[in-house]
Amino acid sequence: xxxxxxxxTSGKGGVGKTTTTANIGTGLALRGHRVVVLDTDIxxxxxxxxxxxxxxxxxxxxxxxxxxxxxxxxxxxxKHLPELYLIPAAQxxxxxxxxxxxxxxxxxxxxxxxxxxxxxxxAGIEQGFRNAIGPAQEAIIVTxxxxxxxxxxxxxxxxLEASELHRPKLIINRIRPGMVKRGDMLDKDDIVxxxxxxxxxxxxADDRLITATNQGVPVIHDKKAPSGxxxxxxxxxxxxxxxxxxxxxxxxxxxxxxxxxxxxxRSEYTHA
Amino acid sequence: xxxxxxxxxLGRGTNVDFTIDDAVPFELAERSLREYLxxxxxxxxxxxxxxxxGRRILAPDQMSTIRGIxxxxxxxxxxxxxCSPDVxxxxxxGPECRRxxxxxxxxxxxxxxxxxxxxxxFVSPKVEQQEEAVELEDGVGSVRGQGTEKGHGQQLSMxxxxxxxxxxxxxxxxxPIVMTxxxxxxxxxxxxxxxxxxxxPAVSGxxxxxxxxxxxxxxxxxxxxxxxxxxxxxxxxxxxxxxxxENEIWSLxxxxxxxxxxxxxxxxxxxxxxxxxxxxxxxxYGDVNPGAEIVAGGDIMVLGALRGMAHAxxxxxxxxxxxxxxxxxxxxxxxxxxxxxxxxxxKPKRNGRSVNPQIAFLRRRTIYVAPFTxxxxxxxxxxxxEG
Numbered sequence: 001x002x003x004x005x006x007x008x009t010s011g012k013g014g015v016g017k018t019t020t021t022a023n024i025g026t027g028l029a030l031r032g033h034r035v036v037v038l039d040t041d042i043x044x045x046x047x048x049x050x051x052x053x054x055x056x057x058x059x060x061x062x063x064x065x066x067x068x069x070x071x072x073x074x075x076x077x078x079k080h081l082p083e084l085y086l087i088p089a090a091q092x093x094x095x096x097x098x099x100x101x102x103x104x105x106x107x108x109x110x111x112x113x114x115x116x117x118x119x120x121x122x123a124g125i126e127q128g129f130r131n132a133i134g135p136a137q138e139a140i141i142v143t144x145x146x147x148x149x150x151x152x153x154x155x156x157x158x159x160l161e162a163s164e165l166h167r168p169k170l171i172i173n174r175i176r177p178g179m180v181k182r183g184d185m186l187d188k189d190d191i192v193x194x195x196x197x198x199x200x201x202x203x204x205a206d207d208r209l210i211t212a213t214n215q216g217v218p219v220i221h222d223k224k225a226p227s228g229x230x231x232x233x234x235x236x237x238x239x240x241x242x243x244x245x246x247x248x249x250x251x252x253x254x255x256x257x258x259x260x261x262x263x264x265x266r267s268e269y270t271h272a
Numbered sequence: 273x274x275x276x277x278x279x280x281x282l283g284r285g286t287n288v289d290f291t292i293d294d295a296v297p298f299e300l301a302e303r304s305l306r307e308y309l310x311x312x313x314x315x316x317x318x319x320x321x322x323x324x325x326g327r328r329i330l331a332p333d334q335m336s337t338i339r340g341i342x343x344x345x346x347x348x349x350x351x352x353x354x355c356s357p358d359v360x361x362x363x364x365x366g367p368e369c370r371r372x373x374x375x376x377x378x379x380x381x382x383x384x385x386x387x388x389x390x391x392x393x394f395v396s397p398k399v400e401q402q403e404e405a406v407e408l409e410d411g412v413g414s415v416r417g418q419g420t421e422k423g424h425g426q427q428l429s430m431x432x433x434x435x436x437x438x439x440x441x442x443x444x445x446x447x448p449i450v451m452t453x454x455x456x457x458x459x460x461x462x463x464x465x466x467x468x469x470x471x472x473p474a475v476s477g478x479x480x481x482x483x484x485x486x487x488x489x490x491x492x493x494x495x496x497x498x499x500x501x502x503x504x505x506x507x508x509x510x511x512x513x514x515x516x517x518e519n520e521i522w523s524l525x526x527x528x529x530x531x532x533x534x535x536x537x538x539x540x541x542x543x544x545x546x547x548x549x550x551x552x553x554x555x556x557y558g559d560v561n562p563g564a565e566i567v568a569g570g571d572i573m574v575l576g577a578l579r580g581m582a583h584a585x586x587x588x589x590x591x592x593x594x595x596x597x598x599x600x601x602x603x604x605x606x607x608x609x610x611x612x613x614x615x616x617x618x619k620p621k622r623n624g625r626s627v628n629p630q631i632a633f634l635r636r637r638t639i640y641v642a643p644f645t646x647x648x649x650x651x652x653x654x655x656x657x658e659g
Contacts, residue, residue, distance in 0.1 A: 151562055152544070154543045154544040155543060157543055158544065195561075196541055196558075
């Protein structure tokens, strides 16, 4: 059985690549797959923190590639899911100390044993990005509904297409349905119209996600969080289930609607 | 925006357009230019500066006067001249044109294809040439003067249109000359505050990645016959790694696609960072997204939404047009003229997938955008995109 390598990228920093990687990895593991999440953001590693595993790191990606340890020694098992592993990035090195071929070899080995390899790509379009997209068979672009993020996403899609990663899929992160409805935020159609790629899902802006991230537990474990539910649906789509895309709506309830109409939107999101 | 009697200066962002009234005597124009530059000393630091001298023919000493004024008043050093092919050919023919040529000692060299990337009128500040030479190939002439280059060059394109009015329109001679310049003392530019995002790809040098940059094949020799026109069309497929070595994908291909002036057909969406430069007309089957740049010697036609930067008639053709099914660019350029979309009050309207074919054209040195009609004569109105 051969696994699939998916790179999560965005171009712009801070749009939620690492959070998305952690949640998609966790989501796929929750669905019973054997998953490795791979942090390639060497020098600025975060994925271990988001997954709550930073205390367990002994060896990292660069150690594996430079032959200081075995692959299995660098793989950290998740706290909650036995079939989810993390390969952390090195914090003391930089992106130029590995190359795309080395990472591709690593991923080819992992594919023999695992169903999904999810690569967390660093921001930017330099060496780190080139390393991360090298081994990938599929790409997921994360963007937020802001023109700056869209501009970068557009550029990254161009680069992915040039690297034969055609038809990347898009996740729109941090949508605020209330703002979209008022016309203050770009909506799904605007974004798809501009980027001309298939949309994989939309994740609403969610306070619970921030809390979960700070606690080192991917929000997908939180069944009440709208963003967690959104990630569950995205995971299902990656796994091949036909889950229809739901439009985000401001949460029901008369008072909520009144508040929303008045612009006092305390809880404006629901699940997608 | 500043205005004197004989010198009109239109500027926005990094683009400044000097227009010297061609009806006044040269001495007056010279004095006005000097006065203007003295009045706003320290204003210019970088960007594209073009000087439009109208129908005036400048003798070498007059050119050096202007160069001297610029050098003296703003600390600019002239580094490079550039002539378009037919202009130079004409200029070499006609005796009255000869004096308009900037340098008497012409050398002929076979290869200037690499030069073309840095050709006139484009924001490409990393010009590094330091020698003094004139190179000619297929009538493409580039005359380069002595220059000291630092990171930010400044370009100055001078237009010398229509040397002899009595001649046939087809024989119209234009000598667009670009001087790449360096500012000796960096200064704050009030107008630079509104910088353009579009400029970024051109500025960021070798590390810049432009995967889909179209480079079309060598193409057959240009023929005048209609029958061969069809063969001359070049189709560009989406970029593919297999055919291109990896290191080429990641390097900025900033050069003109080909010296031919065939129509270039781009069959994919031009995404941010992609730069297409072509001598002839360019047709895009798809969108041109923000951050992408299309520079064409002829017309540009976008069968989709045009949101990026489009520069038609880049070799000094003021009759070039830009057509798009959805024209949403904030900045357009035709010839040496730059236009910015008028700031619409309030939110941009969402027109979704609806199509509103529009055409941009140059009228009285201003770019106008009007709904597309089939007959050119009907382009009466339109929204001015002022530079």
